[in-house]
Amino acid sequence: MKIELKNVSHTYDVEVLHQLNLVLEKYNAVALLGVSGSGKSTLIRLMAGLEKPTSGEIFVNDYDVIHDEDYKKHVGFVFQSHNLFPHLTLKRNISLILEKTRGFSLEQANQIAEDNLKLLKLDDQMDKIPKNVSGGQAQRASIARALSLNPDIIFLDEPTASLDPILTDEVLKAIEELRELGKDFVLVTHVISFVKDFANYVVFMENGHIIEQGTPKILDAPKTNELKAFMKKVR
Numbered sequence: 742m743k744i745e746l747k748n749v750s751h752t753y754d755v756e757v758l759h760q761l762n763l764v765l766e767k768y769n770a771v772a773l774l775g776v777s778g779s780g781k782s783t784l785i786r787l788m789a790g791l792e793k794p795t796s797g798e799i800f801v802n803d804y805d806v807i808h809d810e811d812y813k814k815h816v817g818f819v820f821q822s823h824n825l826f827p828h829l830t831l832k833r834n835i836s837l838i839l840e841k842t843r844g845f846s847l848e849q850a851n852q853i854a855e856d857n858l859k860l861l862k863l864d865d866q867m868d869k870i871p872k873n874v875s876g877g878q879a880q881r882a883s884i885a886r887a888l889s890l891n892p893d894i895i896f897l898d899e900p901t902a903s904l905d906p907i908l909t910d911e912v913l914k915a916i917e918e919l920r921e922l923g924k925d926f927v928l929v930t931h932v933i934s935f936v937k938d939f940a941n942y943v944v945f946m947e948n949g950h951i952i953e954q955g956t957p958k959i960l961d962a963p964k965t966n967e968l969k970a971f972m973k974k975v976r
């Protein structure tokens with residue numbers, strides 16, 4: 742995938758991203774790292790087109806993310822917690838969106854939902870509502886939902902943040918298996934072992950700046966004091 746940030750800044754009540762510049766090509770799994778509050782969620786939301794930056798330009802796979810409304814149809818987003826509709830089955834959570842936003846018939850929508858839930862190994866859970874499945878299963882269902890829209894890129898913002906270590910492992914394994922689908926991934930996670938296995942590029946942020954970037958090898962030999970300190974904290 743191609744990602745280009747040109748002087749991207751973002752302000753809520755104060756500026757939280759400061760003139761970010763980044764040019765990435767040829768990587769298909771990019772991890773954003775940094776302590777809480779460093780701006781990862783803001784940046785991944787901007788990259789996915791969920792919000793517009795206060796200033797600057799963003800290009801992803803040659804889409805002008807800020808101005809091209811078509812871009813959103815090509816991306817999937819997985820949030821920290823699953824945000825499935827509580828009163829709908831896992832399958833209906835997916836098929837409803839396919840019917841409403843992509844114009845599929847109920848039959849087609851159900852088929853796509855089933856296929857993607859099976860891909861995430863939820864064959865026997867698809868007719869349950871979210872509160873009757875585990876947190877890991879619900880999060881896998883939200884990954885299936887993102888995939889059902891057939892995105893080119895999947896953005897995941899700490900997809901295991903709300904899970905215990907065992908469920909975290911289960912969800913990360915499922916993500917690892919999605920590699921075969923040939924999609925591009927941008928994710929935020931604190932699980933360093935997963936970043937080393939899965940990502941082929943790492944962007945480390947602090948206080949709204951990109952401090953260090955490179956292949957996951959930079960995690961074993963950090964150059965900056967900031968990344969050195971971060972690696973001590975996450976170990």
Ligand SMILES: Nc1ncnc2c1ncn2[C@@H]1O[C@H](COP(=O)(O)OP(=O)(O)O)[C@@H](O)[C@H]1O
Binds near residue numbers: 782783
């Ligand atoms: N909706 C918001 N309104 C105001 N400030 C926000 C909002 N979202 C994030 N922030 C602030 O922006 C900064 C970066 O937050 P965030 O992007 O969530 O970082 P991270 O994901 O790395 O924890 C933090 O100081 C946070 O308090």
Ligand SMILES: [Mg+2]
Binds near residue numbers: 782899
């Ligand atoms: Mg965050």
